[in-house]
Amino acid sequence: MTIAVCPGSFDPFTLGHLDVVRRARRLVGEVVVGVARNSAKSTLLTLDERLALARDAVADLDGVRVEPVPGLLVDFCRDVGATVVVKGLRGGADYDAEVPMALMNRHLADVETVFVVGDGALAHVASSLVKDVARYGGQIDDLVPRGVGDAVRAALARRADAPTAPLPPSTDRRPEEPR
Numbered sequence: 001m002t003i004a005v006c007p008g009s010f011d012p013f014t015l016g017h018l019d020v021v022r023r024a025r026r027l028v029g030e031v032v033v034g035v036a037r038n039s040a041k042s043t044l045l046t047l048d049e050r051l052a053l054a055r056d057a058v059a060d061l062d063g064v065r066v067e068p069v070p071g072l073l074v075d076f077c078r079d080v081g082a083t084v085v086v087k088g089l090r091g092g093a094d095y096d097a098e099v100p101m102a103l104m105n106r107h108l109a110d111v112e113t114v115f116v117v118g119d120g121a122l123a124h125v126a127s128s129l130v131k132d133v134a135r136y137g138g139q140i141d142d143l144v145p146r147g148v149g150d151a152v153r154a155a156l157a158r159r160a161d162a163p164t165a166p167l168p169p170s171t172d173r174r175p176e177e178p179r
């Protein structure tokens with residue numbers, strides 16, 4: 001039986017992610033959703049929150065489970081017995097971002113990556129946009145699985161309460177102006 005990993009930061013898990021996981025499951029016998037860390041991003045939600053929301057979202061899908069990725073994705077693939085990574089593409093920007101990762105994972109451990117084209121109706125759904133819309137009070141509940149909207153709003157409120165670092169001393173000059 002072929003096992004695939006669907007990796008991501010899932011900050012938060014969206015209906016676009018769910019669509020890709022469903023498509024991956026049609027191709028292979030088992031899908032492991034790997035909740036990973038992307039060192040280029042800092043997350044709004046904690047790892048435990050991202051895991052719980054992803055688990056809720058796939059709870060009714062047979063042959064799909066969710067696990068944390070503690071380190072390199074290729075090590076995780078080996079540990080769960082996966083030979084393939086499945087990722088979704090919404091367009092060319094996704095392709096440009098994904099190909100170097102796919103090549104690196106093949107370089108490191110001969111792990112193949114399969115790209116699936118997601119539902120066109122969800123092509124605008126990205127975790128980053130979902131967070132931005134929620135941050136400014138917009139409606140996100142029709143873009144994410146049940147429970148995710150509340151978790152995102154709670155995390156944003158938590159962050160708004162958190163003490164922030166003091167701003168640097170202000171000057172009246174624009175940075176590029178000579179003294």
Ligand code: PNS
Nearest residue numbers: 007008009036037038071072073101104
């Ligand atoms: O949802 P994202 O942020 O686009 O997913 C990127 C992710 C988390 C899959 C990628 O950063 C990753 O695989 N992280 C785990 C650490 C790792 O293996 N890094 C090298 C990737 S080539």
